[in-house]
Amino acid sequence: MKIDHVAFWVEDLEAMRYFYLTHFEATCGERYMNPVKKFYSYFITFNDGGSRIELMHRADIAANSQQRGFVTGIAHLALTVGNRERVDAMIAHFRAHGYKIIGEPRVSGDGYYEGVILDPEENVIELLAEN
Numbered sequence: 001m002k003i004d005h006v007a008f009w010v011e012d013l014e015a016m017r018y019f020y021l022t023h024f025e026a027t028c029g030e031r032y033m034n035p036v037k038k039f040y041s042y043f044i045t046f047n048d049g050g051s052r053i054e055l056m057h058r059a060d061i062a063a064n065s066q067q068r069g070f071v072t073g074i075a076h077l078a079l080t081v082g083n084r085e086r087v088d089a090m091i092a093h094f095r096a097h098g099y100k101i102i103g104e105p106r107v108s109g110d111g112y113y114e115g116v117i118l119d120p121e122e123n124v125i126e127l128l129a130e131n
Contacts, residue, residue, distance in 0.1 A: 005043065007054035008074040009061045010121055013040055016055050019120050020044045023094070024079070046079070053077065076116075076124035084113045084129045091115035091127065 010016045013031075020026050021044070029043045041056040061071070081090055087105050094117045095101055102124070103116030113129035 003051075005052035005054050006074070006077070007041075007056055008123070009071065010055050010057055012121065013042065013055055013057040015120050017042050017044070020053070020055075023090075023097075074123050076126055078114075078126040078128055080128045080130055082130065087113060087115050087127050087129050091117070 017028060021028055025047045026044050027047065029045070032041045033039070037058065038060075039056065039058045041054055043052050043054050045052045081087060084105070091101055091105055099120075100118040100122070101115070102118055103114065103126075105113065105115040107113050112126075112131065115127045117125050117127065119125055
């Protein structure tokens with residue numbers, strides 16, 4: 001078994017699509033639309049390994065909703081990006097592009113070498129070195 005994809009609700013579907021396609025080695029499928037539910041989504045595929053995320057938007061999904069599964073955001077997304085030097089380079093890249101760095105590269109308590117950023121909607125993205 002393997003995880004096919006992880007999905008999360010976003011407020012600005014196009015901005016989030018742009019973020020992942022611009023800053024990560026990823027491709028994107030066609031936009032899906034369900035006109036009845038006013039639901040839109042994209043699948044973003046990371047080129048190394050085929051892992052995917054689904055970015056989803058519906059106008060009635062709010063950041064402060066209390067209904068499980070119908071809130072914006074995720075706890076965090078952890079992406080293995082290569083070695084420690086690649087983690088350092090990506091943190092420098094995101095800093096240069098004005099993104100918030102909330103965790104400088106370091107070895108975490110559970111043994112990962114990681115740097116942590118916030119995406120445009122302030123979801124936590126961990127950039128990990130391969131162990």
